[in-house]
Amino acid sequence: MVDSAHDKESRARDTINQLKLEIANLTKLVEQGAGLSFGQDTNVQELVKQKEELTKQRDAQLDEIVTVRSKRKNVRLFHNVLICSCVKKSLKQQTHSKKPNMSGSIPKLKYWRFVDAFPHISAISNSPLLL
Secondary structure: HHHHHHHHHHHHHHHHHHHHHHHHHHHHHHHHHHHHHHHHHHHHHHHHHHHHHHHHHOOOHHHHHHHHHHHHHHHHHHHHHHHHHHHHHHHHHHHOOOOOOOOOOOOOOOHHHHHHHHHHHHHHHHHOOOO
């Protein structure tokens, strides 16, 4: 009985020593893992901040692109209207400055090439180019 108690005590000490070693190993692993997690967490937080900043910059640039495109479109339309107006004035002046020929009719102006080259101008004015 004493021998069996002694054996049990011996096995218990061995088990306790093995568990202490396992606890020490697990503690080291947790400390290493926690250190990596802290470093990774800091890195992830920095990356999230950078992402947010870049997203804000991207959104601002997209807004600026939309604004610039809109302004460019308006400038093109205004430019086309001005061209159309200038062409109309020029054609009107040409028709008024031409003297009728012997048959009493005004010679036809050859403006169709301009209209063919710039069809969007006559579409903008909603009226024929020749007055």
